[in-house]
Amino acid sequence: MAVPRFSIVIPTYNREDLVGYTIQSVLKQTFADFEIIVCDNCSTDDTAKVVRQHNDARVKYVKPPRHMVIADNWEFARSHASGDLIIMLGDDDALLGSALERFAEAATRHEADFLFCRTVEYRDLGFPGAGRNTLDCPPFAGSSRKISVEEFLNPLFSCRLVFDMHPSSFFFGRAIGDTVAKRCGRFFQTNGVEYCAWPMAAAFAKGIALVDLPLSICGRTKKSWGSNLILANPGKQNMQKFIDDVEHTRKHAPLTNFTMANLRAEGVLTAKALFPQEFQNYQFDEQQYMVDTWVELKSRKSLGVDVSREMQDLVDHLEKYPHVLKKVVNEEQADTSDRKPLWQRVRKSIGDVGLRDVRDRKANRVKVQGGDIRSGFKISGDDFGFSNIVEAADALERLIAASKDDQKKPGLLSSQGLEKGTSSKARIVT
Secondary structure (H helix, E strand, C coil), X not given: CCCCCEEEEEEECCCCCCHHHHHHHHHCCCCCCEEEEEEECCCCCCHHHHHHCCCCCCEEEXXXXXXCCHHHHHHHHHCCCCCCEEEECCCCCEECCCHHHHHHHHHHHHCCCEEEEEEEEEECCCCCCCCCCEEEECCCCCCEEEECHHHHHHHHHHCCCCCCCCHHHEEEEHHHHHHHHHHHCXXXXXXXXXXXXXXXXXXXXXXXXXXXXXXXXXXXXXXXXXXXXXXXXXXXXXXXXXXXXXCCCCCCCCCCCCCHHHHHHHHHHHHHHHCCCCCCCCCCCHHHHHHHHHXXXXXXXXXXXXXXXXXXXXXXXXXXXXXXXXXXXHHHHCCCCCCCCHHHHHHHHHCCCCCCCHHHHHHHCCCHHHCCHHHCEEEEHHHHCCCCHHHHHHHHHHHHHHHHHCCCCCCCCCCCCCCCCCCCCCCCCC
């Protein structure tokens, strides 16, 4: 039996209303040499029924013997993939129709077995916060290039991220996963699976490539882990459900909270502990990690989430960094009602530390009406005629094609290829 070029692995759990869209986005690919492995983590809803409704031999359904925490389920799912290149596609995420075609071309051109693209964010109609049914696209160059191991790893260990690490934007060679598993027992480890797996993949890859195009869409929904624990406040009970379904033991991260900063720390520090020789030249920036944690906790607090325990834990660990601790204490005691946003105050007081606050990213976006969508944009489904993640992917594909046609007319964005009745100019959504 021929080995497929790609394995699209979709770990899922109780997402009967979402996983169908993810599968659809893969079946619409212009590159057909792939398999889809849907790994159902013992769902109690109709997820299995939804998957089996897709009458395509490339769609395969697997199920672990019991419900597992995230990393265990991902490792089980990976073991069923037979393709040369594997992606762990989120069950509320989607790929643009040309994604596999572009990844295949880049893998060949750059002789790469570890590749990634730009990640777009789609907040669906059920998102538990502001900005429902909007598509948020980062800046992109429109081409692919080779990435050095140092260019990829240095930002991770220094806690100054340059690339979005979202799993749904990464392909890794099956041989890489097998090699790592043989060396240390498994490929996927820790709750923030990507922050441990991607450094290891980079260290063992024959070649790394960035496909600098927005080819993967991260779905933000009422069931999304990130949406509920980072971007919104769904209530204590719902938040606890998400936390209960992950591993609670931390082996390397100094703190014990569920911030993204802590997931990153546990991931990279675990990778370094497993492969000390491969990562001996990379030092983890603990001070920056503490600052990132502080900013993230303040953001959660502003949404009405009780982070008093996590904040006290942070303050205790900041004793070794007195100048940072002083800033934290002063901010906690100060009346900030008439002051600038927290991220701006942090940068002014302790320097530009590369914080990844979502509010900061808005400053770099420009209106699509100028025609230069490569500088990033945020559009509404009301303007472009989409109401789910698959339709959003189609709209983005058309925008990319239209912008190519109009590179000689920088003042315009053509409506060619867009659905009839939709605007060829998008408004900024705040």
